[in-house]
Amino acid sequence: MSDGSASRAAAVRAVAGVIGRGQSLETALADPNVDPADRAFVQALAFGALRFGHRLKLVVGQLATRKWDALTPELQALLLVGLYQLEYAETAEHAAVSATVEAARRVGEARAAGFVNACLRRFQREREALLAVADASVGGRTSHPAWIVDALEQDWHDQAERVLAANNAHPPLTLRANLARTTTEALAAELAEAGHETHAVPFAPAALDLGRPTDVRALQAFVEGRCSVQDAAAQLAVPLLDARPGMRVLDACAAPGGKTGHLLESVPGLAEVVALDVDPLRAGRIRDNLARLGLAANVVVGDALDPTAGGPGLFDRILLDAPCSGTGVIRRHPDIKWLRRPRDVSTLADRQKRLLAVLWERLAPGGRLVYATCSILRAENRAVVRAFLAATPEAAEVTESASLAVAGLPPLPAARGPGLTLLPGVAGTDGFYYACLERRQH
Template sequence: MNDGAQSRAAAVRAICAVLAKGKRIESAIADFISHDLSGPDRAYAQALTFGVLRFGHRLQLTLMPLLARPWDSQASELKALLLIGVYQLEYAETPPHAAVNATVEAARLVGQGRAAGLINACLRRFQRERTELLRQADFSVAGRYSHPEWLSVAISRDWPELCETILASNNEHPPLTLRANTRRITTEDLADRLEGRGMRVRMSTFAPRALILEEPTDIRLLPEFQEGLCSVQDAVAQLAPLYLGAAPGMRVLDACAAPGGKTGHILEECSDLKEMVALDIDAARVDLIRSNLARLGLSATLQVGDALDPTILAGKRFERILLDAPCSGTGVIRRHPDIKWLRRPADIAQLVVRERKLLDQMWGLLEPGGRLVYSTCSVLRPENSNLVSQFLADRSDAVDITKSISLEFQGLNALSQVADVGISIFPGISGTDGFYYACLERRTLSI
């Protein structure tokens, strides 16, 4: 059995875990792309998994006309094998005959030996009829940019002029961006150390601690990471402490904190806080906050708990609250292409209800005169500006101050000109993930 078939079989198992079992891509890869594979085969299996999840909606449209039975009635392994096959033919550099042969051989490894003839026939027909099959698939915007129809419609409804840019960039490979731990090293010195290791890095034009790596690398092996000199964080996520504006002596709450990316950054920027509380509902993820802060040489009061529980943090008040809400993740699809497959249209309304409840609950913990930063990694207005607008309409003591906070947005083409509350940042425009921030100040109301 050749290794090419082994790596494709591993990718089939990982893809099925996402598409049929609803697993997230990281755990599917951890579970099924085994360490028995050689390094290059493992990397190839991962690339196939990411590639199929990125381009699978488009590719399945090209496969449907080739099958006698409806796509949805086919076995998951067969669908994954066909997607892997056409993905290689359309997007990978594998020679076509090797792609077809290894995929057919992989069918036997995943219990689809009887379908080997069908897979062979479909892939060869795809090669012959490729132009016409793709023309038909590309007829709709969703097909052309390989998204589920509902998501393409939702993005187009919210951002008609930017929709195709956002969808196209959701299929790109994201850069690896680091955040220098300013308590231990400057961004410039970190850049020098990494360049000394032969790495090519570039500064962000708007996030002062961000360094963008030009080539992918296994960051966990870097001494600079192990020594706590840096963290992995997209440049746009590094704006949170700048918007929060925590100052010495303040009590700060990070309400949905795990794995602690933004907690660490807030602490790096401001050393003399009265207290930094990092709360998260998920105990295992709170352990990640603990280990991340330990690596960075930082500490906070960690708490496992539901931010919606009114007894949580009862009696406490904070001058600054970050609510980095659990959201649809539609701004980070390029990093997590499984989101296209795992999110359902009905999820959005449910997420909005929870996001609003979290905002109401956290507002009750904010000192008068204090500031709450509401953020999501979503590009959908219902989770962002619509929700915050409604909140402002309902609360006479809340005011949006986002645009009055002057940040150096050089190079960050944030759509602050949009007549909207908060600030929306889009993948494909700024080179960053998609993100939303609203800075809300709690007025002291005179009676």
Template sequence: MSNKQNHLPDNVPTRKIALNILLEVLQQGQSLSSLKHLTDKLEPRDGAFVRMLSFGVLRFYQQLQALLKPLMKKPLKAKDLDIQLTMLIGLFQLMHTRVPDYAVVDAAVKQVRKSRKKWAANMVNAVLRNFIRQQQALVDGLKTDEAKFAHPQWIIDRLKQDWPQNWAALLEANLSPAPMTLRINLQRSNVADYLNALQNECELTAEQLVNIPAALILSEARDVRQLPGFSQGWFSVQDAGAQLAAQILQPAAGDIILDACAAPGGKTAHLYELQPDIKLTALDVSEQRLQRVEENGQRLGFKPQLIAADAADVDSWWDGKAFDKILLDVPCSASGVIRRHPDIKQLRRADDIQALVELQREILLKSWPLLKPGGRLLYATCSLFKAENQQQIEWFLENTQDAELIEIPAGGLPQTHIETSGAGVQLFPSSFSHDGFYYALLGKKAG
């Protein structure tokens, strides 16, 4: 179980927004990222509260459902998902926040009474009060891995298969909220000065990570508008594991670089921050998402060539000039960032994986001819599944004569929660550190 979070009792409007977000995810298949606009205009405190409720319910969804089931005389109809979610929000608060029990029950009942389903108010009241009385027995009575670990069974099974020594720790790591990590723009600031600014202006502390020099993990999350230097481009929000991509690729002055799946542009920006004297093409299939790359560039001080195109449809966009380096951050299951995007557990399906593997393979095969002899291609995912990672690279090396695996120096990698025994490097999600990522650095043999 996660540490309880200290939040004061909320009001009905913020709970309603959280409920609407959950309905959009579970009924309409929308991602949490696509629903950020629902909280953008809220006061920072209210926005944080809504995110805590919506993310928290999705983080523990399978477990909360299992706990609710024995408290119900009969299942609710599909059209009453809003009532079920109101109770799940209540269960989440009772288990994982310090809001007084009476306040959780009162807020849930008030929300129902203000809706068109007043008939459910007494039921919600009874269910939540019964849970308070029976909580420990209900938790102890959880039988299935799906309920205990709050993940779909197919994810549990795949992690057991891929990581028999680590699967339980990986599932537990996914249940802890991810920390807020900054990447300091070393073209406009430095880590020491920014640490001082955090302390002096925000009374915030931050932790540096070994071998990831631009990363700062904040002691607590804050709205970026409350942090010094955001509009001036002093920093970006980016997980420490994601910051390894530019470090591993090591852009050099004069390099012609392709970022083949670039949006929203965090890794693109980091390449420029490490070496501004490069010529970079930022490619993404979504023109709308490429706007984010452009906006980030304006704030941080770089201007790549932007192309909206399918990376695999090379003939539609490539001008024939080969690249010195290619960053291939391919579409993936995102199983390594579940703690940051808990909706993945509800939106992703087991049969998605094979389709993703085939797409990744196509992009990799189509991108390889674009690389100069002697050039380097970094294959990256935010996945924990070997089919998308080690097995993908092993297949590619077996079938590509001019490709070789280049060892990534240990001095440029985290010292813990990492697996280097197979092809490439697998990072595991860990509390107050990085998310789960995979990297494989490939070199094209000259001649």
């Protein structure tokens, strides 16, 4: 019979991959040796340990005589996975301790097994005092690195705490009905028949939140292309783009094709959709996703900074869903807390500015470009768009009127523009930023 140490060891390897080797959690979890029956548990342990790891790391600081950085990534991960189970998971505590200690042997840390055992047992005895010390700072209490706390407090003042809390919540699994093949109501009925309760989302007519998380690959509606997975905030890109039949559209950073698919499902009769991405592997995922949905676009591998990528001619609509810090989607990707560095933000902002400037030149007079990120940092959003507007007299910012056309959208926070920011947890969505920019005719 399994002693549970194999699943703990798999979670420890994944967490060590993120915190020690800079891998994304998705990559770190893709271990073919994990027993399929254990996958969901391994995933829950790794997500939880990373989500609450900045708080637990402050506990480790009190338990270990060596500094955090002097511990191997495996030992760091063993302690985070062990403490996570004791403080947050529903696992029986004695099983959590013994399986994690046993996991130390499986991940090459046999010599540290006694130390792991001692740390976890001391936490059981002195939990309150140890956590009180960790919780003395906002970063500890909300389990975020200090630089993210500082950046959110600077940008969002009294809303920062709410965002920090939302970043640790379990996100809903939101589906998007493929309106070219079904209706939202018919999809809800199909899912109900399969035993899944769903909830509509006020401003995203094709969206359905699933009451309980599930593996979508097991849903017939997903396999047969009647739905995709997409947060409701991301489902705003297409209505804000407002493409019409006959138009040429460039989706400039398109992979894995979530918004390309939504566009093609919602607006039949477009003249052309070019789905561009610089990453060939990710561009392959656009093709796969469109094939599953029964849709077609001109998928091109190329650099959006190259003004000829995707072919000649101007576009009536351009979507720039720019590479960003992902600070709006931390609840889905807790590895962002560990992988992002403060200096990344200015590097990303420079790239975002360059992408916006180059793509603007490809927009037809009277056309609209939507600049989007899943960041909630002003340096990547408002500051990028402000600098662009200051340098581009022929650009008009039309986010407010564009968003008024989206039924049910909560009102824009006044005086925070240009652009529209959805904060995580406020409307139940991921954090997202949109700015709609039109090229004046003359």
